[in-house]
Amino acid sequence: MEMLLRPQSGPTSAVDLAAAYPWPPGRSWVRAMMVTTLDGAATGPDGLSGSISSAGDQQVFAETRRLADVVLVGAGTVRTERYQPLRAEPAALDERLSIGLAVAPRLVIVSASLQLPWTDPVFGESAVRPLIFTVGDCDTTALAVARKHAEVTVLPGSQVDPVAVLDHLTSLGLFRVVCEGGPRLLADLAKANVVDEADISIAPLIVGGGQKVTGSAMLKPNRFMLVHSIVDDGYLFNRYVTS
């Protein structure tokens, strides 16, 4: 991998990903991690993000969650991407424990319907019990089912308020949040102006479909500063932070 640093300090041949994706100390921080194609698709022809990803993208993806407290996702992503259990990674365990993190990040899901693939091992075999945020008018039968498989927090209203989610996570001592999508949840976070960092992988692909509709754009977009671009196999791994 080659890193292009700003301002022009020139390319380096080896990238220390741990140094390139730091967490700020002592505060809540929301990192959005997504891969997109040149034509703005979130998925390839199979409807999954893996088919537009690369080995380098997987390395960056792994680094962005390695020392996270929380992996935050929308229910649509859980239904399609079928996450593997979040478990202690031996290579990360000592560092996690030495800085006071749990053995693995906690999976946190936002869902109004509570229609989730409950038999997937991510619910029964993750190191930390998943946590779901749902809405006050959720279906009570679905809520009872959900509580068998995860901890569920019911928030008022017919949509989950991202600010309330982050306040709740902070109250649990969970500050380092990596949101792995999908597009709908990311749009909600952006509209609530809570995205601190955007780690956006750009795949050198045009797939001619796979863009997700997330509603109308904000009148005042969130503005970010580019921190770095890493170039690998034609992919660009861009890290932006709020300006």
Ligand SMILES: NC(=O)c1ccc[n+]([C@@H]2O[C@H](COP(=O)([O-])OP(=O)(O)OC[C@H]3O[C@@H](n4cnc5c(N)ncnc54)[C@H](OP(=O)(O)O)[C@@H]3O)[C@@H](O)[C@H]2O)c1
């Ligand atoms: N390219 C990438 O990096 C990437 C990353 C992740 C996912 N994806 C792809 O994106 C697709 C899924 O897209 P998506 O936009 O539907 O995913 P999503 O944001 O993960 O899921 C949308 C669902 O999340 C719940 N949700 C989100 N915000 C909510 C809120 N504020 N209040 C209540 N519920 C909320 C709702 O669940 P309920 O329907 O249960 O109420 C909603 O239908 C999949 O094809 C996946 O493979 C791509």
